[in-house]
Every structure is written in structure tokens, then in C-alpha cells.
Amino acid sequence: MDRRFRRSAPVAVLRTLLNAPDAVIGRLAGPPIEVDGRVLNRSVQLMLWAAERSGQDGLEGQDVADRRANIRRASRLAMPLATGVHVADRVIPGPESPLRIRVYRSFGAEATPPAIVKFHGGGWVVGDLDTHDGSCRMLARHSGCAVVSVDYRLAPEHPFPAPVDDSVAAYRWVVANAGELSIDGRAVAVMGDSAGGNLAAVVAQVARDLDVAPPVAQGLVYPGTDFGMGTRSHELFADGFFLTRESMTWFRHQYLPEDQSIDDPLVSPLRADDVSGVAPAWVWTAGFDPLRDEGRAYADKLEKAGVPTNYRCYDDQVHGFFGMGIVPGGLEIIAEVSTRMGELVRTHRPG
Numbered sequence: 001m002d003r004r005f006r007r008s009a010p011v012a013v014l015r016t017l018l019n020a021p022d023a024v025i026g027r028l029a030g031p032p033i034e035v036d037g038r039v040l041n042r043s044v045q046l047m048l049w050a051a052e053r054s055g056q057d058g059l060e061g062q063d064v065a066d067r068r069a070n071i072r073r074a075s076r077l078a079m080p081l082a083t084g085v086h087v088a089d090r091v092i093p094g095p096e097s098p099l100r101i102r103v104y105r106s107f108g109a110e111a112t113p114p115a116i117v118k119f120h121g122g123g124w125v126v127g128d129l130d131t132h133d134g135s136c137r138m139l140a141r142h143s144g145c146a147v148v149s150v151d152y153r154l155a156p157e158h159p160f161p162a163p164v165d166d167s168v169a170a171y172r173w174v175v176a177n178a179g180e181l182s183i184d185g186r187a188v189a190v191m192g193d194s195a196g197g198n199l200a201a202v203v204a205q206v207a208r209d210l211d212v213a214p215p216v217a218q219g220l221v222y223p224g225t226d227f228g229m230g231t232r233s234h235e236l237f238a239d240g241f242f243l244t245r246e247s248m249t250w251f252r253h254q255y256l257p258e259d260q261s262i263d264d265p266l267v268s269p270l271r272a273d274d275v276s277g278v279a280p281a282w283v284w285t286a287g288f289d290p291l292r293d294e295g296r297a298y299a300d301k302l303e304k305a306g307v308p309t310n311y312r313c314y315d316d317q318v319h320g321f322f323g324m325g326i327v328p329g330g331l332e333i334i335a336e337v338s339t340r341m342g343e344l345v346r347t348h349r350p351g
């Protein structure tokens with residue numbers, strides 16, 4: 001038994017299934033899937049097969065409440081909980097109402113560590129502190145940083161720009177209250193996955209021009225950077241690989257008011273005229289993800305503007321891999337991303 005993680009009985013059963021021999025996976029999920037010169041991870045293929053048949057993909061549903069309930073159920077199955085991490089909830093001031101945050105600190109971390117302000121994914125509509133608790137624990141354990149997860153307001157009750165406003169406000173609060181949090185206020189980074197990656201990129205752009213210290217680093221995990229949805233990867237992976245075109249269109253409808261231009265960099269950070277001077281970046285994408293190409297395009301844009309940028313595509317993975325510790329090798333990927341983020345923060349931490 002691995003005491004580094006807490007796993008429920010259903011998680012243990014699912015993990016055993018996903019570790020099945022390739023011959024068993026083939027009988028259940030079919031032959032290997034190859035698209036665009038990449039071969040889908042076989043355990044991921046089996047997981048998608050099982051999720052489709054059980055209705056537990058976490059994104060589909062008839063309405064907002066259904067989808068939120070689905071993602072909560074899916075997240076409980078997808079991630080074991082790392083032990084050895086201190087977790088504390090608190091409430092901070094927000095632009096219009098109080099915001100919940102959750103602070104993670106690995107046992108044995110330095111007394112005043114750098115911090116990562118983390119924005120969760122979920123299309124700006126679903127997801128919360130609990131759905132991304134497992135990945136935040138991993139991030140704190142392997143980055144060596146304190147992690148501050150932000151429970152920003154969600155659409156459709158609070159459409160754009162409410163999630164952006166909350167994210168900027170939370171970043172500002174963390175920097176201003178570093179002493180209260182026992183973190184190094186000179187070394188605060190931003191990070192997010194999917195919609196949270198969009199918010200992290202937006203905060204990095206906005207904070208460049210604020211009267212507050214900008215982030216020392218930004219970590220973008222399969223970020224949504226362009227609401228145009230017109231890249232080749234959007235066409236290749238429109239259906240069948242967890243994040244579908246239907247779900248993305250639905251999220252967009254919930255998040256953006258009808259008169260809101262997608263050219264606004266607060267919506268589509270890839271469309272910003274100037275990204276020079278933003279925080280050094282790590283950008284991670286998945287090979288079987290509609291958002292793959294726009295993530296790569298944003299990394300290229302940052303690099304062209306002179307921003308120190310690292311990029312990696314996990315070629316055999318799908319959207320959401322940062323929260324799929326149940327998949328064989330998934331925890332190792334999450335640990336690797338978290339470690340690289342910690343290294344980036346420390347590289348650019350003021351001496």
C-alpha cells in the first residue's frame with residue numbers, strides 16, 4: 001500500500017482496471033488510436049471507453065447543475081489525494097463578494113516559500129476548490145511552493161468578466177498579504193489548467209501593468225487562449241477525446257455575454273497586441289486535445305516577444321491529464337509538471 005496517497009475503494013478498482021494488459025484493453029476499447037502522427041495512451045483510451053459507457057466523463061449533461069455534479073463525481077475517481085500536505089481554507093475580500101481560497105503547504109517546506117496562485121479549470125462554469133484539490137496537493141508537494149487555490153465566481157450566474165476580476169483580485173491580495181500567509185511576497189507566480197490557464201495568462205498580462213509586483217512566473221496547462229476555436233486541433237479532436245466541441249461551445253455560451261468580442265485579450269490572451277514583459281512561462285499541452293494548437297501558439301507568441309518560455313506537449317495524453325492521477329503514469333506526469341513549475345519559480349525568484 002502506497003501511504004503517500006489516500007485512495008477510496010472505487011479508485012483502487014478503477015486503477016486496477018486501467019493497469020490491464022494491452023490485450024485486455026484491446027478487447028474492451030479496440031485497437032490503438034492514431035491521429036496526426038500520435039498514438040493515444042492505451043490506458044487513457046480505456047478510461048475514455050469506460051467513461052463514455054458510464055456517463056462519468058465529467059463534462060456532459062443537460063444543464064449547469066448536471067455538469068457540475070458530473071465533474072465532482074469524476075474528479076473523486078480521477079485523483080488520489082497526496083498526503084503530507086497541510087491544507088487550510090479561508091475567505092478573502094473579493095471585488096463584489098468574499099472569495100474562498102485554499103492554501104496548501106507541503107510538510108517540510110521552507111518557512112517562507114514562494115507561492116503559486118492557482119486557478120482551476122472547468123470552462124469558467126464547473127469546477128471548484130474540491131474538484132481540483134488532488135492536483136493542488138501534488139503541486140504543493142512537488143513544487144516546494146505554497147499553493148493558493150482560488151474559488152472564483154462561475155458563469156452563467158457570474159459571466160465574464162467576473163472570473164477575471166476575481167482572479168486579478170485574488171492575485172493582488174496574495175501579494176499584499178504575503179506576511180500573513182508566511183510566503184515570499186517577492187516570488188508569487190500564477191498557474192492554471194484549461195479555463196484556469198486562460199485566467200492565469202490573463203492575470204499575467206494584466207499584472208504587468210498594475211501597481212503591484214507582477215508574477216515571477218506563469219504555468220499554463222492546456223490553456224484556452226483563443227475563443228475562435230479555429231485551429232487544426234479543434235477539427236481533429238472535436239469529439240471522442242474527453243473535451244468536445246459541443247462542450248466547448250456550451251461553455252463559451254455560458255461564459256461570454258452575446259455582445260462580448262472574442263478579440264478582447266481578457267477573453268483570448270493569444271489575441272493581445274503585445275505580450276512582451278509578461279512573466280516567464282511554462283506551457284504544457286496534450287497531443288489529443290482541441291486546445292493543443294492554441295496552447296502552442298501562445299507559447300510561440302511569448303517566445304517571439306522575448307519572454308523566457310518552455311513548452312512541452314504530452315503527445316499521448318488528452319485534455320485534463322493534470323487531474324488524471326488514476327491513469328498509469330498519470331501521477332508521474334503531474335509530479336513532473338509540478339516540479340518544473342517549482343524550478344521556474346525559483347529560477348526567477350529575486351535573490
